[in-house]
Amino acid sequence: MTQPQPNKSYENVRMGVDYYPEHWDEEMWEKDIALMKSSGVAVVRVGEFAWSRMEPRDGEFEFGWLDRALDLFARYGIDVVIGTPTHTPPRWLTAKHPDVLPILPSGAVYQPGVRGHRCFNSRSLRHYGERLIGRLAERYAKHPAVVGWQTDNEFGMLDSQSAQAAEDFRDWVYRKYGTLDNLNREWGTVVWSGEYSEWSEVTPPLGGSPYQNPSFLLDFARFQWETVADFQNGQIAAIRAHCPDHFVTHNFHSYPQRLDLYKVGEALDFASFDYYPNTSPDKAATSPYSGALSLDATRGVKRRNFWIMEQLSGSPGAWMPMWRMPQPGYIRAYVWQAIARGADTVVHFRWRSAHIGAEQFWHGLIDHSNVPGRRLAEFAETSGEVRRLAPLLEGTSPEAQVAILMSHEQLEALRIQKQTDNFDYYENLKEYHRALTKLGIGCDVIDWRQPLDGYRVVVAPHLYLLDDEAAERLSRFAADGGTLLLTARTGVKNLNNVCVMQPLPGLLADCAGVAVREYDPLGRDVVRLDAEDGEQYACSQWADILDPAPGGRTEVLARYGGPVFFAGEAAVTRHAFGHGETYYLGTHPEEEYLRALLLRIAQERGLPHAEGLPAGVQVSVRAGASGAYLFVLNLSRETRRFRLGGAYAEAAGGEGLLGGRRHSGGELELKPYGVEIFRF
Incomplete structure (x- = not known):
């Protein structure tokens, strides 16, 4: 039997807001909703923190208030997305079932009172959460306002050390390795007498020391990724049982995330993102580019258009001192940036600044005064523009011939064992993306395991972990006519986070056409980089000293300069491979060099680009x-x-x-x- 597919209302281009009816006197609701309608609001998100109002006591469900709110939205023709409220388990649940609360690496209990106090391994949380979600889904399956669901809120890594997390991790390890002999060999536990002699000895990394076995730490991260995905899958099943024609999404946030977005995103209809571009003047030069990467990365979770589930509406402040208030035009510009990069719906956080609770100074479209002002007017103007252009933009999406490969496994492995004091996987990836953005080159940011069909250029930074499958796929891409760009710290380890005993870049050496004779972890030290055209640049972080492969198919594009023992040695190369080519950057050059190199590639490959774009x-x-x-x-x-x-x-x-x-x-x-x- 064919599974019914969710409706396609999520592909409409429109605007929305986040609204918390439980925070406001009911007498305010209709006036708020009427103003939303006249301001161009087409969709709202509700409910993701409201468990205690939906179920104030165990098994006592109170949905009357939500019925009345949803009926009002339906009357005004505004669609509703319901957030599942498992991000904030109520006090009656944590008191009755303390296993709901995570145990932090320090051994402390993550107490209720803030939010996010839920251990994803807790059986009680799964039971009670899915029970409530099932009731919600059954009740609102046919409600005319409800079109979709958001799971939980802003999933992240908790590193819970609870008894259930320990038991589940032990089972996960057993399923992966089968025997203690395999486990000890693959993790290399002979070091520091870390060998396991009984399965009961396998525990989470109690204490959270960063100096524990790196294979063990990476697997604990992988275990957590699967745990969060399974936790979400239980929610999706509870929703789908009653609402097969509703979409399900999740609001990711704050990249880089240790959590594997791709693993969690597998079961979603589309991804969502909570977008808060920095308003501070000192961030004005970098925030638009960091934001562009975040948007492209969100699109890459499902390789399709996405939603913004929270968009900046005013000065944020709660988890940090307040930022500057967005200047006139800021709200509008960043809406259009999100849509330009694949957002179909942009939902603003929040309708009105909260007058209670911890986030009172995370400002909404309307201030505490409750007097509509400049920001709401700008939102309404933008909503009008979006509504006018929606018929043209619906069904469109960004198209890119360049992809950057992003890997949460690389991110986590390089977090576990930092390479130098100035080496950061995501920040380096950001610089490649920023160089492409400044050249006007469209770019997808996708999981490093995804197919590469349709791309002409693939940038694959720091493939520190590598296996035969990934190496073969990338080599085939280049051999079939693609341009592949590799960087330092490629092929260092296998997927168990164990160093390989072969010259770097390991499994990609033939494709790259170089061998790393020696390397120097530069850290913050800056070394001159002499390009083949006579231009001089700076590089830092790392220096692979490269030996081009014999045969004359590898050309040196830049060499190290200055007073270092490897002055004159190859730093950047291009290797003709099959019908394509592979660039290898043995160092991390300054942005101007990256822009020059990527411009050369764009010109040679005929990629659409725009030279000379001003800053911003x-x-x-x-x-x-x-x-x-x-x-x-x-x-x-x-x-x-x-x-x-x-x-x-x-x-x-x-x-x-x-x-x-x-x-x-x-x-x-x-x-x-x-x-x-x-x-x-």
């Missing part, structure tokens, strides 16, 4: 049956005047869909946080 200006393309749409965004605090050349010059000479005026010869002027969209 980004371009993105969404395409579909209705055509292709070029988004040009000034995400800076200053007016930018520039000529948009290259592949986008003709498009930028047309009539803007937002401004309604023509731009001669690609000449554009965008005010601070200005946006224009062109159809081509």
